[in-house]
Amino acid sequence: MANIDTGGDEVKKGKPKQETLRVDFTPMVDMNMLLITFFMLVTTLSKPQVMDIAMPSDQKIEDALAPKVKESRAITLLLGEDDKVYYYLGKLDESAYSDYTVLKETTYSSNTSNEGLRSILLERNAEAVNQMRDLKLERAEKGNRMSEEEFNERSREIKGDVDALTVIIKPMANSNYKNLVDALDEMQICSVGKYAIVDVTEGDLFLVENYKAQGAYSSVK
Amino acid sequence: MAKIKKHSIFIDMTAMSDVTVLLLTFFMLTSTFLPQEPVRVTAPASVMEIKVPEYNVMNILVDLQGKIFLNIDRPEVRMEALEKMSEEYGVTLNDRQKKVFMEQPFIGVPMNRLPAFLDLPLREQDEAMRQHGIPSDSINNQFIGWIQKAREIDNEMKITLKADQSTPYPLIESVMKDLVKIKANRYSLVTVLKGAPEGF
Numbered sequence: 001m002a003n004i005d006t007g008g009d010e011v012k013k014g015k016p017k018q019e020t021l022r023v024d025f026t027p028m029v030d031m032n033m034l035l036i037t038f039f040m041l042v043t044t045l046s047k048p049q050v051m052d053i054a055m056p057s058d059q060k061i062e063d064a065l066a067p068k069v070k071e072s073r074a075i076t077l078l079l080g081e082d083d084k085v086y087y088y089l090g091k092l093d094e095s096a097y098s099d100y101t102v103l104k105e106t107t108y109s110s111n112t113s114n115e116g117l118r119s120i121l122l123e124r125n126a127e128a129v130n131q132m133r134d135l136k137l138e139r140a141e142k143g144n145r146m147s148e149e150e151f152n153e154r155s156r157e158i159k160g161d162v163d164a165l166t167v168i169i170k171p172m173a174n175s176n177y178k179n180l181v182d183a184l185d186e187m188q189i190c191s192v193g194k195y196a197i198v199d200v201t202e203g204d205l206f207l208v209e210n211y212k213a214q215g216a217y218s219s220v221k
Numbered sequence: 222m223a224k225i226k227k228h229s230i231f232i233d234m235t236a237m238s239d240v241t242v243l244l245l246t247f248f249m250l251t252s253t254f255l256p257q258e259p260v261r262v263t264a265p266a267s268v269m270e271i272k273v274p275e276y277n278v279m280n281i282l283v284d285l286q287g288k289i290f291l292n293i294d295r296p297e298v299r300m301e302a303l304e305k306m307s308e309e310y311g312v313t314l315n316d317r318q319k320k321v322f323m324e325q326p327f328i329g330v331p332m333n334r335l336p337a338f339l340d341l342p343l344r345e346q347d348e349a350m351r352q353h354g355i356p357s358d359s360i361n362n363q364f365i366g367w368i369q370k371a372r373e374i375d376n377e378m379k380i381t382l383k384a385d386q387s388t389p390y391p392l393i394e395s396v397m398k399d400l401v402k403i404k405a406n407r408y409s410l411v412t413v414l415k416g417a418p419e420g421f
Contacts, residue, residue, distance in 0.1 A: 032242055055408075184267070
């Protein structure tokens with residue numbers, strides 16, 4: 001391969017002298033290997049992912065246009081310090097604020113068997129989760145016959161159902177960015193289609209303080 | 222004594238060389254060089270599998286102290302945004318400074334300091350940028366200015382937000398509020414992949 005037959009050009013006495021010219025490719029390979037190593041190290045093979053979010057506009061919209069949400073199907077998550085999550089269900093009445101037990105504490109634990117955020121959401125959103133699972137199975141069975149649009153359309157239908165869970169995420173000042181992304185991630189995993197990131201209200205802060213003090217705040221009042 | 226015939230062991234490296242050149246070509250073609258970020262941030266993990274958009278992106282980088290850096294990937298948009306911004310803030314840049322600006326992947330200094338910053342030698346610029354960040358307070362919100370200018374040039378530009386996972390939420394919130402203020406309601410958060418749990 002790497003030899004060039006120069007032939008015996010000087011035939012003088014007796015048999016012709018054959019000389020082969022060999023090119024040694026070993027240094028070339030060495031250099032190539034070095035370059036490959038360099039490119040392998042500098043390339044980022046795993047591109048980062050993105051999570052698309054749509055924030056609500058800050059302009060007031062008319063009541064008639066505002067999305068309708070069943071109060072009973074709402075859950076409010078208050079993201080707190082040290083990876084703690086506080087949550088309450090539905091909408092709270094005036095009287096409920098004095099009762100510290102309406103607020104419950106949980107963690108971002110992904111373990112479905114214990115009382116982590118995921119198990120709570122899965123339990124409350126069981127119907128949508130099951131429907132989504134069926135839909136994914138169907139897509140897996142059908143293979144290419146189900147188009148991406150059809151899948152998206154149907155998943156939107158399931159998630160947008162009136163009875164589907166609505167989650168209100170309220171990150172408090174002492175939470176961090178990871179907490180927010182974790183919470184948004186759970187929405188994805190638990191097939192929650194209706195969720196929003198909302199500012200904390202004074203009422204929420206009171207609830208958390210009251211919860212931490214085991215009701216001491218409300219008894220003073 | 223019998224004559225020992227000398228055999229030179231010669232391994233033909235040509236084939237090996239062919240393979241390495243092929244591999245090299247592959248790596249050279251697939252590699253994309255990410256713009257060097259002025260600060261190192263660890264993005265949080267999520268199960269999302271959508272990849273970062275490749276083209277026409279504005280990347281907002283927020284560090285642990287809430288300093289904001291901005292990268293606009295298309296050079297022509299970046300140039301135009303710079304011209305509009307320098308007009309608004311009354312800053313004049315010479316051709317050399319403009320050239321340096323285009324070489325620097327991230328924007329991260331207040332407008333009034335930009336000429337002095339661009340005159341610094343390249344290796345000192347990173348350090349200087351780390352100390353500034355784009356101001357985004359309510360009196361002097363240049364961050365909004367940059368985004369608005371870029372969106373005026375091309376409204377289709379996608380916005381990605383990358384922040385360190387342990388950044389306190391109020392710092393992120395102020396960036397999000399700024400984006401909502403200029404009606405950039407849809408944007409993407411940059412995350413790294415973590416495997417989705419079984420059965421979902």
